[in-house]
Amino acid sequence: MIQIKRVGHVGLKVPDVNRVAAFYENIVGLEISDRSDGSVFLRCNDEHHCLGLYPAAERGLHHLGLEVHDSEALQPLGQQGLEAVPDEDPHPGIGESVCYRDPDGNRLKFYEGMNHIDQPFLLREVRPVKFGHITFHTIDLKRTLAFYVGVLGFRLSDTVEEEMLARVHCNQDHHGVAFLNDGQAKVSHYCFDLADWHAIKEPGYEQTVFGQGATSRWRNFEIADTGEKWHVQKSN
Numbered sequence: 221m222i223q224i225k226r227v228g229h230v231g232l233k234v235p236d237v238n239r240v241a242a243f244y245e246n247i248v249g250l251e252i253s254d255r256s257d258g259s260v261f262l263r264c265n266d267e268h269h270c271l272g273l274y275p276a277a278e279r280g281l282h283h284l285g286l287e288v289h290d291s292e293a294l295q296p297l298g299q300q301g302l303e304a305v306p307d308e309d310p311h312p313g314i315g316e317s318v319c320y321r322d323p324d325g326n327r328l329k330f331y332e333g334m335n336h337i338d339q340p341f342l343l344r345e346v347r348p349v350k351f352g353h354i355t356f357h358t359i360d361l362k363r364t365l366a367f368y369v370g371v372l373g374f375r376l377s378d379t380v381e382e383e384m385l386a387r388v389h390c391n392q393d394h395h396g397v398a399f400l401n402d403g404q405a406k407v408s409h410y411c412f413d414l415a416d417w418h419a420i421k422e423p424g425y426e427q428t429v430f431g432q433g434a435t436s437r438w439r440n441f442e443i444a445d446t447g448e449k450w451h452v453q454k455s456n
Contacts, residue, residue, distance in 0.1 A: 222288065223373050227396035228334065229269055230410050231283035231311075233276035240273055244378070246447045248412065249347035253337060256310035264412065268313025268321035269336040270351040281407050283319065283327040284354055284397075286390075287374075291316045291332045294394050300371050323363050324405035326356060326408055355408040361386055361401035368397065 234240045241260045244250045250262035253269050261269035264433055274282045289295060297320060298304070305327055306318040317331035341347065360363045361383050368374045374388035379393045387395035 224390040228287040231272035231282035264348040283329040296384035355398040409444035
């Protein structure tokens with residue numbers, strides 16, 4: 221079993237990288253930190269990135285980034301009988317890394333550390349403070365939890381209505397990954413934490429208040445644009 225330090229970033233496949241990057245810059249408040257071979261990387265704090273956008277014919281998850289404490293923590297993965305997935309796409313700003321797939325086929329990138337950027341941010345009305353969590357639809361919740369808890373070392377945070385929803389954590393945050401047990405294998409949503417959720421209430425964009433979540437005592441918002449779906453929540 222390995223120990224995951226944190227759920228650090230998410231990589232997305234999108235048909236129009238520049239259009240989606242503009243959405244995350246102008247609406248979400250991220251800032252472009254790097255470009256490489258058609259891919260764009262954006263940050264929300266002094267770390268190199270919290271989001272990577274990769275050109276592809278169809279939208280989808282490229283990978284979920286899981287940071288480990290050091291390079292030695294990457295070694296036990298091969299001892300778990302997992303087969304490494306080729307990782308040829310550019311990924312600047314991180315240390316040594318290796319990719320595997322979870323039982324539903326989601327690509328997980330395990331990496332050692334991320335570079336920091338000293339350059340100050342441009343002034344923006346709203347900016348997330350960190351990547352919050354990701355929620356997957358899963359085909360078999362018991363199988364998925366056996367992998368994330370038994371192999372990767374996540375701990376169970378809670379469940380909803382027994383086997384409908386489960387959330388797991390790897391640090392002090394309530395959860396970094398959640399699973400909806402509905403027989404599908406895809407991403408439900410990913411979340412960025414805000415210091416002040418009032419800042420996101422701008423006119424002209426679809427906003428759905430979906431109530432209080434276990435992640436925080438504060439309300440969560442869902443905003444959809446350019447085909448992207450993401451949640452923001454106030455960070456404790």
